[in-house]
Amino acid sequence: MSSITTNEAGIPVATHPRRSAQLAMLIFAMIITVAGFAQVGLARDGHLPVGMYGYGLGLGLLAAGAYFVVVRFAPYADPLLLPLAVFLNGIGLAMIYRLDLNTSQDMKDAIAAGKKVVPFNGVSTSAQLEWTALGMIFFVVTLLVMRDVKIVQRYIYTIGALGLFFLALPGFLPSSISGALGAKIWIRIGSISIQPGEFSKLALVAFFAGYLVNKRQALSIVGKKFGPINLPRARDLGPILVIWVICLGVLALENDFGTAILFFGLFVSMLYIATERFEWVAIGAVLLACASLLAPMIPHVSQRISTWLNPQPYFDGGCRINGKIVNQTPLADCLHKGGQYIADSGQLMRGLFSMGQGGVLGTGLGQGQPWRTPLAYSDFIVTSFGEELGLTGLMVILLAYALIVQRGMKAAVATKDNFAKLFAGGVSFVFALQVFVIVGGVTRLIPLTGLTTPFLAQGGSSLLANWILIAILIRVSDTARRPAPQPIQDEGMTQVVNTA
Amino acid sequence: MNKPLRRVAIAALTLLAILMINVNYIQGSQADKLKNDPLNTRQLAAQFEHNRGPIMAGGVTLAESKKIAGDKKNYQRVYKQGELYSPITGFVSVFNRTGIESAENGLLDGTDKRLTVRNWFDMLVGKKPAGATVQTTIVPKAQQAAYDGVKGKTLRRGAAVAIDVKTGAILAMASFPSYDTNQVATHDSAKAGKASSRLEKQSGKPMLNKAMNETFAPGSSFKIVDTATALESGGMTKDSPFNASELILPSGHTLPNADGDESKCNGSIPLINSFATSCNSTFGRLAGTLGQSKLRAQAEKFGWNAPFHVEPGMSSASGNFPSKQLGGDDLARAGIGQGDVTATPLQMAMVAQAVANNGTEMKPYLVNRVTAPDQSELTTAQPQVLGHPISANTAGQIQDMMRQVVASGTASSVVGGQDIAGKTGTAETDGTINEDWFVGFAPQHNPKVAFAVVTEGPNTSDGAHFSAPIALSIVQAVR
Numbered sequence: 001m002s003s004i005t006t007n008e009a010g011i012p013v014a015t016h017p018r019r020s021a022q023l024a025m026l027i028f029a030m031i032i033t034v035a036g037f038a039q040v041g042l043a044r045d046g047h048l049p050v051g052m053y054g055y056g057l058g059l060g061l062l063a064a065g066a067y068f069v070v071v072r073f074a075p076y077a078d079p080l081l082l083p084l085a086v087f088l089n090g091i092g093l094a095m096i097y098r099l100d101l102n103t104s105q106d107m108k109d110a111i112a113a114g115k116k117v118v119p120f121n122g123v124s125t126s127a128q129l130e131w132t133a134l135g136m137i138f139f140v141v142t143l144l145v146m147r148d149v150k151i152v153q154r155y156i157y158t159i160g161a162l163g164l165f166f167l168a169l170p171g172f173l174p175s176s177i178s179g180a181l182g183a184k185i186w187i188r189i190g191s192i193s194i195q196p197g198e199f200s201k202l203a204l205v206a207f208f209a210g211y212l213v214n215k216r217q218a219l220s221i222v223g224k225k226f227g228p229i230n231l232p233r234a235r236d237l238g239p240i241l242v243i244w245v246i247c248l249g250v251l252a253l254e255n256d257f258g259t260a261i262l263f264f265g266l267f268v269s270m271l272y273i274a275t276e277r278f279e280w281v282a283i284g285a286v287l288l289a290c291a292s293l294l295a296p297m298i299p300h301v302s303q304r305i306s307t308w309l310n311p312q313p314y315f316d317g318g319c320r321i322n323g324k325i326v327n328q329t330p331l332a333d334c335l336h337k338g339g340q341y342i343a344d345s346g347q348l349m350r351g352l353f354s355m356g357q358g359g360v361l362g363t364g365l366g367q368g369q370p371w372r373t374p375l376a377y378s379d380f381i382v383t384s385f386g387e388e389l390g391l392t393g394l395m396v397i398l399l400a401y402a403l404i405v406q407r408g409m410k411a412a413v414a415t416k417d418n419f420a421k422l423f424a425g426g427v428s429f430v431f432a433l434q435v436f437v438i439v440g441g442v443t444r445l446i447p448l449t450g451l452t453t454p455f456l457a458q459g460g461s462s463l464l465a466n467w468i469l470i471a472i473l474i475r476v477s478d479t480a481r482r483p484a485p486q487p488i489q490d491e492g493m494t495q496v497v498n499t500a
Numbered sequence: 501m502n503k504p505l506r507r508v509a510i511a512a513l514t515l516l517a518i519l520m521i522n523v524n525y526i527q528g529s530q531a532d533k534l535k536n537d538p539l540n541t542r543q544l545a546a547q548f549e550h551n552r553g554p555i556m557a558g559g560v561t562l563a564e565s566k567k568i569a570g571d572k573k574n575y576q577r578v579y580k581q582g583e584l585y586s587p588i589t590g591f592v593s594v595f596n597r598t599g600i601e602s603a604e605n606g607l608l609d610g611t612d613k614r615l616t617v618r619n620w621f622d623m624l625v626g627k628k629p630a631g632a633t634v635q636t637t638i639v640p641k642a643q644q645a646a647y648d649g650v651k652g653k654t655l656r657r658g659a660a661v662a663i664d665v666k667t668g669a670i671l672a673m674a675s676f677p678s679y680d681t682n683q684v685a686t687h688d689s690a691k692a693g694k695a696s697s698r699l700e701k702q703s704g705k706p707m708l709n710k711a712m713n714e715t716f717a718p719g720s721s722f723k724i725v726d727t728a729t730a731l732e733s734g735g736m737t738k739d740s741p742f743n744a745s746e747l748i749l750p751s752g753h754t755l756p757n758a759d760g761d762e763s764k765c766n767g768s769i770p771l772i773n774s775f776a777t778s779c780n781s782t783f784g785r786l787a788g789t790l791g792q793s794k795l796r797a798q799a800e801k802f803g804w805n806a807p808f809h810v811e812p813g814m815s816s817a818s819g820n821f822p823s824k825q826l827g828g829d830d831l832a833r834a835g836i837g838q839g840d841v842t843a844t845p846l847q848m849a850m851v852a853q854a855v856a857n858n859g860t861e862m863k864p865y866l867v868n869r870v871t872a873p874d875q876s877e878l879t880t881a882q883p884q885v886l887g888h889p890i891s892a893n894t895a896g897q898i899q900d901m902m903r904q905v906v907a908s909g910t911a912s913s914v915v916g917g918q919d920i921a922g923k924t925g926t927a928e929t930d931g932t933i934n935e936d937w938f939v940g941f942a943p944q945h946n947p948k949v950a951f952a953v954v955t956e957g958p959n960t961s962d963g964a965h966f967s968a969p970i971a972l973s974i975v976q977a978v979r
Contacts, residue, residue, distance in 0.1 A: 391527035425508060
C-alpha cells in the first residue's frame, strides 16, 4: 500500500505515522550532540569530558520524552521537525559547554593550584540545560493543550493584547531593568532576565492570523486602479499603518530595529498570504523605505549602520574628531582630545576574524579561540560555530534552519484550515526572518541587531519560545497529514438485499 | 491561500540561501584576508603556541623554542648570544617580528603550505606541525671576531660584514651597539614593551642593524668606485698618470691630503700610486674630470640609490649618491666619499665582492638551507647574480691596486705582509669622530671573502689602524 496520497487540496501527504523515521533522525541528532561534547573534552582537556554523560543523558531523556509525546499525541506530525530542533539545541549546548570554562579541567586545575582565576562571565551550560528542559516541557504542554490550533483562534484578541503589552513593556520600564548593550528589550527580575519580545512574536503571529482570516475579504477589495496596479481601499490601509507605527515605536523606545523589522516583515507577509494581493507587499516596501529614511535619526541605529558600512575605523571604539572618525581605543583619550565617541565595531570584526580563522573546515570544536569575540555564546554563537566547525558546519546549521522553515511551510500549505495555514505560514516565516536578521547581522550582510539565534544561543526566553514554535508546527503538520475520518465502510453494501 | 504561501516560502528560503552565499564568501574567499587583517591580533597571540624550528649557524643554535614550565600550550623563544646574533635572527615578540624570524616565519612556525601539506594528517587531527630548521650562511667564529673586533675598537657605533666572494652568502654581519633579543622576546607584554622603548631611546640605536640599515660616509673607501669609473668609462688604466698635486677647489679652499702624504701626492703619478697613498687631491680632481653623471651611473651599477632585500622582508637601506647637480667643491668631496655620499657597510662589502669576483656582483643572502622536521630539504639557497658593474679587466686592475694598499700603501704599516687586500677610508664627520673603514678581500689571490668594516674612532683615528685589524681577524676566522 502506498503511504503517499493526496489530500483535498491536491497536496501529497504521508498519511501514516513515521515513528521509526523520526526515532532514527532523533538518535542521529543525539549522536552528533554527544560527539560534539566528546570532541570538546578531547581537544580541550585531553579526555572524554565528565559533562558528556550528564548533559548527553539529560538532553537524551528530554528528547525521548518529547518523542513519546509526539508519537502519542501528534502521530502524523512531520518526522523531521523534532529531530532538527533537538539537533540545533544539542550542538548549541555543546558549544556553550565548550565556551563555559567552568567545565574545563584546565580551570579546575588552576583553581586547585591556588591561581587566581577570573571565570568567563555569563556563559553557563547548566543553566542552558535547565532552560532546555523547561523549553521541552513548554513544547509538551503546548502539544497537549493545543490539540487543534483552532483553539487559539478563540482567544486571538486576548493573545494579541498580551503580545503587544509585553512587546512594549521594556520600552516603558527604566533602563536599569530593561536595558543592555544599547537596546531596551529585557525584563530583569532578580537574577532572571526575560526577553518578552520572543513570546510577543508568537502571540502576534496568532493574532495576525486570526485577524486576517476574518478581514481577508474586506482587505482584498480593490479600490482605485493605477494602470495595472490595483490599490486597496484607503480605509483598509488602517491596520498596516497601525503596525508600522507600532514598529517605529518599538524602534524609538527600545532601540531595537531587529524586532521592528521582524514584526513588520511578518505582518506584510501574512497580509499577502491572507489576501493573495501582491499590492500589499508593494505598500509594505514603500512604508519600509520611509522608515529606513527615518531610522538613522535614532543615534543607536545610525551607529549600527556606520559600523556596518565601514567597521575598520570603529574597531575597539571610533572617535569623531573634527568630522573624521579615528580609532581611539580608550574612551578617555577620545573625550580628552575633544572628540565624540561614536561606536565600537570590535565585536563585529572579531566575529568576522573568528569566521576567517575557521575557513572551510574549521579549527575543530575546542581548538579555536571563539571566546575572543564578546558574547560568543549568545549573539555571536554563529561566528563561534564558523570558527570551530568552519564553513562546512555553518552550512549544515543553515540547512537545518532552512529545513525547519521548509517543513513548516509545507505543513501550512497542506493544512485545510485557513487560520492554521496563516498561523503556520507566519510562524515559519518569522523563524526564517529572525535567522536572517541575526545571522546576517553577525556576518555583516546587514547592520547588526540583537536578535537571538534560535536554539543555538544561550538564553531562556528564546529557547522556550522556539520550542513552542516547533510545537505549533508539529501540531499543524499533524492535523494536515492526519487522514480524514473515513466514512463507515461502503454504506451502499449494507443496503443490498440479497433476495435470491 | 496556497499560491502566496508558496511564494512566501520561496522568499523565506531565499533569505536563508543568501546567508549561505554570504558565509561561503566570508569563509571561502575572504578567510585569508581576514586572517591577515592588521586589526586581527590572533596570529600574533597564537604565535607562541607554535613549536618554532631553530635558527642555526654551522653547528651553533642561534634561536630555539623551549617549553615553558607549567604551560602546556606555549613555547618561549630563546636566543643564544642575542647581542652577537641580533642582526641575523631578529626576534619574535608580542608586538612584532624582525630579521630571519620574520623573513622565514611561515617555515619556522610550521604554517607554510610546504609543511602543512606534508603534515595533512596532523592538520586533520588538529595537531600543530613542528617548524622547519633554518640554516644560515653565518660562520660563528667569523661573526664572533667581527662583533668582538668592532665592540673593542669603536667609540660609538660600528659594523662589519663579510661575504662569500663566489656566492654572495653573508658569512658575518655584526652591529654595535647591539641588544639582547631575549629581553624583547619575553611573553610578558609589559616587560617586552618597556625593554623595546628603552632600547629605542638608547644612543647608538641598539635595535638598528648598522651593517645594512644605517648609512655612513664611506670616505676614501669610495675611491674604489671612482677608480672603477675611471677604468670603465674614463679611458684610464691603473698605470695612467694623473695629476696628484694639491687641489684648489673652485671656492679657493684646498682639498687636504693626510698629513705626511704631501710628498707622495705630488705631480703626475700613476693612478695606482694615488690609490695606495689615498691622495684626496687625485680623486677630488678625478671626480671633476669624470663628472657627476658618470660617477653616479657607476655607483648605481654597484647598487647605490636602490634598497634591496637580503631575505624577504629583510631590506637593506640604500647608499646615497646625489642626483641633484653638485657644485665643484661638493663634487670633489663626493669623490672622496664625503659630503652627500653615504653607504651601508653591506654596500661597501658588495663593492669589494664584485671586485674580488672579477666584476660579477652576487646578491647577498643569509639563509642557506631550510629543512623540515623529518630532515628533508625544503629550500636551498641558489646564488644569484645581481649584475656586472665592472668588467673582469677593471676588476683585476682594482685588485692589484687594493693589494698595493696593503703592500706599500696606507694599510702597510698595520696589515702589511698579511694575505689580505683592501682600501682604507677615514671620513671626518663632526670634528670629534672619524668613520674608519677597511673594505677589501682575502686572500690576495683567488679571493674567497669580501668584507667591509666600519668603526667610529677619535678624530686622530684612521681606517688602517682601527678597522683593518678587525677585517684581518674576520677573514682569519673564516679560514
